[in-house]
Amino acid sequence: VAWAGSRHAVEVADRMARLVASDPVFRKDTRTMLSRKELFKDTLKKAAHAWKRIVELRLTEEEANLLRLYVDQPGYVDLHWGMFVPAIKGQGTEEQQKKWLPMAYKFQIIGCYAQTELGHGSNVQGLETTATFDPSTDEFVMHSPTLTSSKWWPGGLGKASTHAVVYARLITEGKDYGIHGFIVQLRSLDDHSPLPGVTLGDIGGKFGSGAYNSMDNGVLRFDHVRIPRDQMLMRLSQVTREGKYVHSDVPKQLLYGTMVYVRQTIVADASKALSRAVCIAVRYSAIRKQFGSQDGGPETQVLNYKTQQSRLFPLLASAYAYRFVGQWLKWLYTDVNQKLEAKDYSTLPEAHACTAGLKSVTTSATADAIEECRKLCGGHGYLNSSGLPELFAVYVPACTYEGDNVVLLLQVARFLMKTVSQVAAGKQPVGTIAYMGNIQHLMQCKSAVNTAEDWLNPAAIKEVFEARALRMAVNCAQNISKAPSQEEGFSELSPDLLEAAVAHVQLIIVTKFIEKLQEDIPGPGVKEQLQKLCSIYALHLLHKHLGDFLSTGCVTARQGALANELLGKLYAQVRPNAVALVDAFDYTDHYLGSVLGRYDGDVYPALY
Numbered sequence: 001v002a003w004a005g006s007r008h009a010v011e012v013a014d015r016m017a018r019l020v021a022s023d024p025v026f027r028k029d030t031r032t033m034l035s036r037k038e039l040f041k042d043t044l045k046k047a048a049h050a051w052k053r054i055v056e057l058r059l060t061e062e063e064a065n066l067l068r069l070y071v072d073q074p075g076y077v078d079l080h081w082g083m084f085v086p087a088i089k090g091q092g093t094e095e096q097q098k099k100w101l102p103m104a105y106k107f108q109i110i111g112c113y114a115q116t117e118l119g120h121g122s123n124v125q126g127l128e129t130t131a132t133f134d135p136s137t138d139e140f141v142m143h144s145p146t147l148t149s150s151k152w153w154p155g156g157l158g159k160a161s162t163h164a165v166v167y168a169r170l171i172t173e174g175k176d177y178g179i180h181g182f183i184v185q186l187r188s189l190d191d192h193s194p195l196p197g198v199t200l201g202d203i204g205g206k207f208g209s210g211a212y213n214s215m216d217n218g219v220l221r222f223d224h225v226r227i228p229r230d231q232m233l234m235r236l237s238q239v240t241r242e243g244k245y246v247h248s249d250v251p252k253q254l255l256y257g258t259m260v261y262v263r264q265t266i267v268a269d270a271s272k273a274l275s276r277a278v279c280i281a282v283r284y285s286a287i288r289k290q291f292g293s294q295d296g297g298p299e300t301q302v303l304n305y306k307t308q309q310s311r312l313f314p315l316l317a318s319a320y321a322y323r324f325v326g327q328w329l330k331w332l333y334t335d336v337n338q339k340l341e342a343k344d345y346s347t348l349p350e351a352h353a354c355t356a357g358l359k360s361v362t363t364s365a366t367a368d369a370i371e372e373c374r375k376l377c378g379g380h381g382y383l384n385s386s387g388l389p390e391l392f393a394v395y396v397p398a399c400t401y402e403g404d405n406v407v408l409l410l411q412v413a414r415f416l417m418k419t420v421s422q423v424a425a426g427k428q429p430v431g432t433i434a435y436m437g438n439i440q441h442l443m444q445c446k447s448a449v450n451t452a453e454d455w456l457n458p459a460a461i462k463e464v465f466e467a468r469a470l471r472m473a474v475n476c477a478q479n480i481s482k483a484p485s486q487e488e489g490f491s492e493l494s495p496d497l498l499e500a501a502v503a504h505v506q507l508i509i510v511t512k513f514i515e516k517l518q519e520d521i522p523g524p525g526v527k528e529q530l531q532k533l534c535s536i537y538a539l540h541l542l543h544k545h546l547g548d549f550l551s552t553g554c555v556t557a558r559q560g561a562l563a564n565e566l567l568g569k570l571y572a573q574v575r576p577n578a579v580a581l582v583d584a585f586d587y588t589d590h591y592l593g594s595v596l597g598r599y600d601g602d603v604y605p606a607l608y
């Protein structure tokens, strides 16, 4: 229940997972052996079958989302529901929503999200596709003026989509008003062929066999394609019949709601991917035996090796940490929306920085962790049937899409630098940066930890994480101020700024884990186990980043050594419950897709 969030969540997730697992159409054990074309056909078949089941069983939105999750095969529907529909909801006027959403909900049209181009991804303002208004016909003319302006990457674009939300430079009355979104039909609704002036294709095979190759990431070029004026997404700004560009009185901050929503799902996905990898590695480590046999006695389960524990249990703890911070982000999304409705925009920059940072830190750590889990499973982890290669190949682009992780952390750093200067000017920060208001104390405090067990105290942990994050940010701000200009300083110090941003985000995750444990947690002994995982999560970070903590004077070398001593003890305490802690994820064998992670532990016959 702690993992799922509520009893209701356990029940629905379990029911949907079993529905998928028991349906032969959703089988996925042979998918890595399929050719690209067969795999794509298999994806179309599964998507259509999932839709049929959703309609037949009259599933709710929550149930339908879970069913699609457990089908576990990337495909065009992910972009249709995850990007196309939210873009229209967030950026379309009420009238536009009324026109387009019912068609999208019924799959009468299939949509994708076409932003990235061959020449530009991260720098959205550098996009080159143009949408030029022609007042003589009341239309926009969509055009790809250069090779590098070709849309490149959108999932669902290559083969499946009939429509796209296309981002292009809006030009009217001879003036360039920058990037705006447009709904553009790409293919005929009769025979699915590309419309005149539209060039479409698939951009080719991607990392790993099977894996993300089920997705038709595509290329798109326009040759003076005309669309009606009312297909510009006009919630925030409009072009009038005469071609005048006007801002509506809806503030642009409204877009923050969608952004927080999308990032919240990415953090939730990180905990899912990480927990799957950890579940496979923990179960298999309990089955696998190597060495230790004396006189024909039993060998040692590899899970009992301290090195295996010190590599694996921090990842188990991270899976829970990301899960809980993801649950908190759900709350943040509701909070942001309430504030938007009340026209209170004061906390939005903080919500933006916090979600950008969490997206970056959780996806990077998860990508690394899946690879670590592969190594933790030895040679068999490299087999497709372990499930880990595919999980890795499908997961790693999360570090790049929805904002490159480094670019996002630099945005967080910029926000931190601004906050440091505001705090210096006497402003009281709120939300996840509230701790920075405690600058007097945090700049000079010394940790009182004196024994290994003192590190079990959440307040002791929080204090050193806060002090480390703040001191790293203040150091950066001081060094930037020595540069000839703010921008030069920022650019010169960007590697340090990245580390300061990571320290801030790790503090958020640690804090949310600690706060979760202040709630009621049902089930005997569950809270105690989670407390151990919380300590492991924080202390393994302290151990890994000891250089930060020492150089900023937040802990002494002795306190660092005590933290490490406690970690060893905690691993031993978690060991007896490790398998139960991954069973709690309640993943079916179908969803795990791993012979090594089978629930019944019957690994060798399955491998053979």
Ligand SMILES: Cc1cc2nc3c(=O)[nH]c(=O)nc-3n(C[C@H](O)[C@H](O)[C@H](O)COP(=O)(O)OP(=O)(O)OC[C@H]3O[C@@H](n4cnc5c(N)ncnc54)[C@H](O)[C@@H]3O)c2cc1C
Binding pocket: 079, 113, 114, 115, 116, 119, 120, 121, 122, 123, 152, 153, 154, 155, 212, 217, 397, 400, 401, 402, 403, 404, 405, 406, 407, 410
């Ligand atoms: C699997 C997958 C699916 C995708 N799906 C879609 C989709 O559906 N729709 C869509 O529109 N796009 C999609 N994309 C594109 C994706 O959004 C972009 O690739 C992403 O935004 C990164 O941009 P880029 O490729 O231009 O990387 P670049 O920005 O070119 O990154 C290259 C390197 O430069 C660094 N860098 C860039 N700017 C800075 C800076 N200011 N400071 C320091 N370092 C910097 C980056 O950290 C990186 O190391 C998808 C991509 C992938 C891989």
